[in-house]
Amino acid sequence: MAKANGSGRPSRLFRNLNAKIAAIPMILTAMVVFVGFSLWTVVYSFTKSGLLPRLDFIGLTQYERLWNNAKWLVSIQNLVIFGACMLIFSFVIGFVLACLLDQKIRFEGVFRTILLYPFALSFVVTGVVWQWILNPDFGFQSIVRATGWESFTFDPLNNGKIVMFGVVIAALWQGTGFVMVLLLAGLRGIDDEIWKATRIDGVPAWKTYLFVVVPMLRPVFITALVIVTAGIVKVYDLVVAQTNGGPGISSEVPAKYVYDQMFLNQNLGQGFAASTMMLVTVAIIIIPWAYLEFGGRKRG
Amino acid sequence: MADIAFSGPRGPKPRRRLSGRNIMIYGTLIVVALYYLVPLYVMVMTSLKGLPEIRLGNIFSPPVEATFEPWVKAWAEACTGLNCEGLQRGFWNSVRITVPSVLLSILIASINGYALANWRFKGAEFFFAVLMIGAFIPYQVMIYPMVILLRELGLYGSLTGLVLVHTVFGMPILTLLFRNYFATLPEELFKAARVDGTGFWGIYFRIMLPLSLPIFVVAVILQVTGIWNDFLFGVVYTKPEYYPMTVQLNNIVNTTTGARNTM
Numbered sequence: 079m080a081k082a083n084g085s086g087r088p089s090r091l092f093r094n095l096n097a098k099i100a101a102i103p104m105i106l107t108a109m110v111v112f113v114g115f116s117l118w119t120v121v122y123s124f125t126k127s128g129l130l131p132r133l134d135f136i137g138l139t140q141y142e143r144l145w146n147n148a149k150w151l152v153s154i155q156n157l158v159i160f161g162a163c164m165l166i167f168s169f170v171i172g173f174v175l176a177c178l179l180d181q182k183i184r185f186e187g188v189f190r191t192i193l194l195y196p197f198a199l200s201f202v203v204t205g206v207v208w209q210w211i212l213n214p215d216f217g218f219q220s221i222v223r224a225t226g227w228e229s230f231t232f233d234p235l236n237n238g239k240i241v242m243f244g245v246v247i248a249a250l251w252q253g254t255g256f257v258m259v260l261l262l263a264g265l266r267g268i269d270d271e272i273w274k275a276t277r278i279d280g281v282p283a284w285k286t287y288l289f290v291v292v293p294m295l296r297p298v299f300i301t302a303l304v305i306v307t308a309g310i311v312k313v314y315d316l317v318v319a320q321t322n323g324g325p326g327i328s329s330e331v332p333a334k335y336v337y338d339q340m341f342l343n344q345n346l347g348q349g350f351a352a353s354t355m356m357l358v359t360v361a362i363i364i365i366p367w368a369y370l371e372f373g374g375r376k377r378g
Numbered sequence: 379m380a381d382i383a384f385s386g387p388r389g390p391k392p393r394r395r396l397s398g399r400n401i402m403i404y405g406t407l408i409v410v411a412l413y414y415l416v417p418l419y420v421m422v423m424t425s426l427k428g429l430p431e432i433r434l435g436n437i438f439s440p441p442v443e444a445t446f447e448p449w450v451k452a453w454a455e456a457c458t459g460l461n462c463e464g465l466q467r468g469f470w471n472s473v474r475i476t477v478p479s480v481l482l483s484i485l486i487a488s489i490n491g492y493a494l495a496n497w498r499f500k501g502a503e504f505f506f507a508v509l510m511i512g513a514f515i516p517y518q519v520m521i522y523p524m525v526i527l528l529r530e531l532g533l534y535g536s537l538t539g540l541v542l543v544h545t546v547f548g549m550p551i552l553t554l555l556f557r558n559y560f561a562t563l564p565e566e567l568f569k570a571a572r573v574d575g576t577g578f579w580g581i582y583f584r585i586m587l588p589l590s591l592p593i594f595v596v597a598v599i600l601q602v603t604g605i606w607n608d609f610l611f612g613v614v615y616t617k618p619e620y621y622p623m624t625v626q627l628n629n630i631v632n633t634t635t636g637a638r639n640t641m
Contacts, residue, residue, distance in 0.1 A: 090500075096578035097497030101505065104490040107549050108505045112512030115523035131522070175410065178403050192411045195418075200607035202624045206631050207417040210424065216437050251417065308514050315609035319628050333610075336518040341614065346522065353518040364514050 116357060123350035131346055140351035150352065153330040156242050160331070161310045163246040164253070168306060169299075171250070172257030177287055179258070180265045190262075194255035201252070205319025208248035209235065235321055238328030245320055245329060249313070257302050264298030265291065300367065307363050311356060332356050425449060456630045467619075468626030472606060474537055475622055479544035480601040484594065487549055491556025492582050496568055506553070513550035521614055528615065535617040543611050548604065552597055559593040560586060 123141075126134040144150050175193060179186055196204065211217045214233040222230040234244030268291060276286040292299070314333035321329040332352060340349035420437050425448055427441040454464040494502055524543060525534060533539030563586070571581045612622040621629075 094497055094499045097493040097499050097502075100489045100493040100497075100578070101499070101502065103486045104494075104509060104549065104553060105505050107546050108508040108512060111520060111524070111546055112508060112515060115520040116515055118523045119519050131526070175407075178407055181403055183403060183407070189407050189411055192414050196414065198603050198607075200609065200624050200627075202607075202609055202628045203421075204417075206627075207421055210437050211417065211420060213437075216432065221438055251414065255414075304514075312516055312518075315624070318609070319631075322632070333516065333518055336521075337610075337614075340522055349518075349522065353516065353521075356516040357519045360514055360516055364511070368511070 119350050120354050120357070123347065123354045125347055125350075127346040127350065129344040129346070136347075140347045141355075144348060144351045144355065147348075149327050149330055150332075150335055152327050153332045153335045156329060156331055157311070157313075159242045160246060160249070160313065161307070163243070164249055164310055165303070165306065167246070167250055168254045168257045169302070172254050172302075173261055173292075175254070175258045176261040176265055179262055190259065194259055196252045197256045199252065201315035202319040204248050204252045205316045205321075208244070208251070209320050212244050212247070236325055238325050241321060241325065241329045245317060248320055249316055252316075253306065253309070257306065260298060260302045260305075261295065264295045268294060300371070304364070304367055308360065311360055311363075425452075452630070465623060465626060465630065468621055468623035471537070471616075471620050471626075472623040475540055475544070475612070476602060476605045479541045479548070479605050480598060482541060483545040483548040483552060483601055484597050486545060487552030487597070488556045488587075488590075488594070489582065490549070490553045491558075492560050492586055493578075494553070494557045495560035496581070496586075497578065506557070509550045509553060517547065517610060521610075525614065534615065535620070537616070537620055540611060540615045540620070543615055544601075544605050544608070547611070548601055551600070555593060555597055555600075556590075559590060563589055 122131050122133075124135050124137060125132060126136045126139075179189060183189075212219075212233070212235050214220065214231075214236065219230060219232045222232070234240045234247075272290060272294070273286070276290060281290075312333055313331055314337065317323060317329055317331050317334055323330045323334055333356070336349050336352045336356065339345045339352060416438075423440055424432060424437055426444045426446070428443070428445055428447065431442060452465050453469075454466060455462055456464045493499075494506055524546075528534040528539040528542070531539070533542065567585055567589075568581060571585055576584065606622075607624060608622065609624045609628070612625045616622070616625075
């Protein structure tokens, strides 16, 4: 393959050599880090690794332990609650806000900036601030009680049953602006003719949005959906800063489980098994999307 | 002829400023904007209060006696563990992490994008597809092998190692950004330069770079916010004396309020 082919022309391997040299970092990242490291983790998830990785295969034992671990089960349950709430609310609120901003209003830039600025903040800052606001002694609850409603109780961060909703409130504050901006960009791309046509037909604006614009924005929605979902699976810093998994273990999330097992409990095998489960989760979400996005085009 | 029929006022019916529709739109937006500003307000107000006032009052009231003492204290005296240098150490660590990471990752990704857009070689699309899929792999899957690699390279726990990590994990999105941007530049420019005998690097530095300032600005914003706010890589790949500000901040808040154990 790489042999010079006699006619004096440079071999195929050396054609376009500079571009290939320039692409070496990308090739290394793709093949070594993304493919190699992932395979490495998957392989070692079947071993007995403890403090150090060891190739001592024990079959599915790590996975059995994982799915019998209360902390992991709570993590998965929390991820489902968190994910469902985030997806529903960030898209509904984000879309409504995008529609409102799309009404040719004044000060659009100001509103957009205010809604988007939390996205530039660190999750640590978001977590800490919402930890204060949701604090029962000097936060939101104390304000409402000070107005005379003495029995008012809103203390999600100290109640294991609803602690995830406290995290969702903070995450929505941070992430909705991003969904809104993506959808707004999509709305701007909608042809004015559509609006004229529906207006002539006497369709009310909200119906146009719901039944005409939303289907047209499908690609934008899917892009936003994939980005938001990938972010949900990775949620870590926010929980660490806001609740640190508490009260008890009631706000643990998978990413935190992996970190704790790998770097605090010296239980690498568990960490690898848990991260492999995260990989599987993401694959279940990404593969259908990639198939729809790229697979269909090739055939069509 | 038509002029006669439409000799009245033209254009759309002027809207009243205070129509119900406008009140609803602006009202909703203003309420939402206020909600979004509350945490910022809380942050600033609380930072200007002394500790006793925080304990007593509620977080929404403005400070009775505004004091900048907490700012000074946080900057220079706050403790994490045995170290009492304050946040300034984390701040400078963050600077020393962010600046080289942003420069290196953008330099590499822009060259990658340029090679992918203008100098397609066999297999390029495949590697690019792998890179894009890799962007969705949770970092937790790749964290530990990366620790081993950095340890083997002797970079584990150092700032250089962390810069490398940021460069690697920032690559997919940046490469995509640059590739798509370079693909929109007119191909004639590229062809003309090639006819004139300019090589790979010549075209990159003398034609592509000057034309792509806007996308570099986007990339810088993306990377600066992303790396500055990073928590996970900072905590995994550095030693306490190199912790970025996010990690240090989390540790300070959790030790001083005493409500929870530190990590």
